[in-house]
Amino acid sequence: MEKQYAHIVCDPVKCVGCGDCELICSMVKHGVFDPSLSLIRTVRIEPIVMLAVNCRNCADAPCVLSCPRNALTQDPEKGIILVDTDLCDGCGWCIEACEFGAILLNPSTKRVEICDLCAEFDEPQCVVYCEKDALSLSVPDVIAQKTRRDVVSKLLRELVAPS
Secondary structure, eight states, X not given: OOOOOOEEEEOTTTOOOOOHHHHHXXXXXXXXXXXXXXXXXXXXXXXXXXXXXXXOOOTTOHHHHHOTTOOEEEOTTTOOEEEOTTTOOOOOHHHHHOTTOOOEEOXXXXXXXXXXXXXXXXXXXXXXXXXXXXXXXXXXXXXXXXXXXXXXXXXXXXXXXXX
């Protein structure tokens, strides 16, 4: 079985696209309220979907595999992608390889930054401060199980609903 790592999950039903997650991330990581420096991004496909996207800590992470300078490594326990800023030259290959658009090229340092799930805290601060409880920390199997339960519940409600 492939190793699964926890990542931040956004419930699009609860997310209102407020951007508070971006603000708290930039404050925690850079000391300023600047969404352009956030390692989580609010995606708005209005009026239908709003959700936050960040690093999925993929097993066999394409960003790590694509780095020509070996500046990215993956923590074998937590799965977070670590950036060696001495080796990173900001070439952007990892940004291109990420299917989720979750890697930031910091405009001032010219180095990439990737969510580390707020390693300096007990839990990601965007999850802690999300007013709508739209963010949580989970692994792919748990997410898939919840999705299956939700689909079955919806089908059962439709089957027993009066016509």
